[in-house]
Amino acid sequence: MGRKAEYSEKQKKGPGRKARKQGPPTFPKKSFAPLEVEDQKLSHRQKQRLVKRVQKKVVQKAKLKEKQAKGKQQVRKQKTYNSDSEPEDEVKKQQSSSDEEVPQLVPIPDIVKQKTIKGFTDENKDWLKLKKQQKKVLPKPEHESVDEDNSDEEEHSVGSDAEEDSEAELDSDSGNGFEADSDDEIEEEDSEDDGYDGTKVGKLDDLSDDDEDANSDDDFDVSDAETADSGENASDDDDDDDDDDKLPIERANKRLKKREAQEALLAEEEAQMAIDQQDVFKFPDENDEDESGLTLQEVQQRIKDVSLVLSDFKKYRQADRSRGEYIDLLRRDLCLYYSYNEFLMGKLMDMFPLTELMEYLEASEVPRPLTIRTNTLKTRRRDLAGALINRGVNLDPLGKWTKVGLVIFNSQVPLGATPEYLAGHYMIQGASSMLPVMALTPQEKERILDMCSAPGGKGSHIAAIMKNTGVLFANDSNRDRCNAIKANFHRLGIVNAVISCEDGTKFRNIISGFDRVLLDAPCTGTGVVSKDPSVKSTKSEVDVQRCYNLQRKLLLTAIDCTDAKSATGGYIVYSTCSVLPEENEWVIDYALKKRNVKLVPTGLDFGVDGFTKFRQHRFHPSLSLTKRYYPHTHNMDGFYVAKLKKFSNTIPLTKEQQEDDEKQLDEAIPTDQSTNVSNEDDAGAAEDTDKSSRKLLGKRAGKPNLTDIEAELKKKKLEQSKTKYVAKVFEKPIKVEKKPKANEPPVPPNLSTNGIQEKTKNIIDKKAKLKKNDVSALHTVLPAAVNGRGSNDKKQSAPAAQFNKKPSTPSHQYNKKQSTPPTKSNKGQKTLGAQSKKEQPAQLNRGQSPPAPQPKKDQPTPTIKSSKKELTPGAKSKKEQSTPSTQSGKTSKKSALVPKVKVNIDDLPILEGKPIKKQNLKHKSKQIGNLKKSKSGINAKPQTGNKQKFKNKK
């Protein structure tokens, strides 16, 4: 029958050398467990080791138990603090899980490599080590060195029958289904040896549980010693097992961390106790005069303290102090610390919760990042960025929300003077300024109005999106700022724009039917405090009132200028750089009530929703569609954007209602206050207010309307300024203050006689005629004014008029002033009045326009000529009359006694007070020169001539 077939499978040889090379070794602990099962397969040596190991294990476990029993109580205490101290099983688990990491953490020392080169020549030389030296190394106290050397030795011992052993282990592995390869098994063997040899191994040798147990025996001693040394409590014992596989430095580190954690915990407890126990914050005494001597740090500390009290008022309050008192104190301190006025700080405190307020205030102290907008009419952002980077500008795209914005981190060149800037490749513009235009979503070929456009940042953005098609109307009421629009549009290559300089509130009478309107309204600028810190201390309630009234007027006009039936648009975007609800939500809420518009989403996917309520006020719920931007949340200036859609061109109000609205806006009184006024005052007073407000409207057309409060304030200011003015410059004339009866125009004292008044009137008439450039009339007029009182009249009445109107300084106002008085009186003035009437639709702007001052400029030239020709003969009489004028109505007799020169010098201060005209000044300085000469007795004759010239000229 032959021999029986041998079916028992041959032992698997396992992966060959090539396979061994692959992958890093892994050492799951279980792969070493089922040794009993595979007992028969163990080599003799292995069996010996196993026996040893089991013996040692028993001894070591007994020791361990003993130790644990001792330190149990202390360990428990420490467990709460020490997350690392865990039961033995867990420790083992941890160790086994950390096993895999160990080989990576501990590199094979060079010594080992050298040794392996000696002992082994195959690919295993890297990890197989000679065992010979083991005995020499064992006595070494240092764990690390022992570890290293040990490993070498044991590797060597394993290495001697590496192939066999590994194969045996692999078999066992395959039987258990674990993944360890032959290398792992060999390592395991080595580690076991280490354990038995009682050496501390810090790397591969620690991988098995048995080894840990074995090693822990020695380690206990060591760690005990260490614990004793460091004075640490017994809780460390728990970690000893865990620590076994760690280097001393790691163990020290662990202890340090533990200690730190404990200390932190204690500190926290202490702080909490201090808070709980402290007699919190002592409210400063009102009579305490140390207040003024507080340092900034002390103020800051007090802000913190009061904030703490307010955060848990019941707990920390001082019994006799109300919340209001704390809030007041906080407001004062915040004002002091951040340099705000109380009004604005109060507004901000109303808007933000305390913590957010602090963030807002802090953020407002820091300037926002510098940003630029690519002008897509001329370049692409990528190209621009490249060009600027080449110039040493460090930049980045501004954000995902914009395709044209770049943020500048730093620059070696001034960004307002690079060739790219000059070529119009970009506009320096705040990030927030791009938002309203994005919300407007301009379309090509549309008709768009930018109602308050200067200096043209947003306007030029609109034009760029329109790709220079359609028409952009860029309007601003300020002529100087209009020039800035012009300059920017030129630079940026905008060719589809019409720039106008009109009062926005009147724009509906000029042109309407726009597809879209952007109203970037004038505001208090409370959102741009970091740019203009003066806002913090200068803005008052009056400013806010004035702004929001103007804003409401402008918004209604913007809506009226929009065509609801526009095929592509019918949208209005309203924006401000203010964070105050009065200038934002209130304005929109007002427009929602007064016009056929509704709020639509802005299309901006970030920003805080607008308020639907603010303190006791409630707004239309759709106001949540509007967006707010803050420096502390969006790292951009405080800003507000709302988008309205006009759904009907009809105005849902009767004409009367509209007029009422207009009136109301012109009165510029917030509803609450107006009711107060009407309640408090009688009907007559109310009427008066009405009239005055209408007056204001007339005078101030095109300018922000004044509230009653504002008017009052202005009055006060005016009076103050008068006093100042009088004291400093016009002491003499004002002293004379013999004001004519109420209805009469003020007449200077020296002209108080009827005849002189008549002559004055005549002069005014004639001069009005002169403005018609009637030179022939001039020659007839001037002889009539020969006595020069006309000029004196002007001298004194002009300043009077001037300081009455002085507080409103802008040039357009000045021009207006010039045109206003003539309308009140005679014919010549009527002509002027007619002129000004013609110009009225754009009063502000026209007022600013150069033609208005021209007649005055022209005036002196012919006067001088004529004075030369015709006035010289009457010089004497002039002197006689003009002299007393300076002596404030005293008799001509006295004046006759006064030396001529002195009189004229006395006149000089009056000249100083006149409106500054360059021409006048020139002549005056000449005159002064001459007069001084004459005073010194030189050239007496020409002096009179000069003086007359001077007077006539005036």
Ligand SMILES: C[S@@+](CC[C@H](N)C(=O)[O-])C[C@H]1O[C@@H](n2cnc3c(N)ncnc32)[C@H](O)[C@@H]1O
């Ligand atoms: C916030 S700025 C406009 C900034 C501009 N949109 C930009 O992006 O460059 C407000 C402008 O409104 C102008 N303004 C003030 N009152 C106005 C009025 N009644 N009509 C038209 N413009 C007015 C101011 O001259 C100022 O230039």
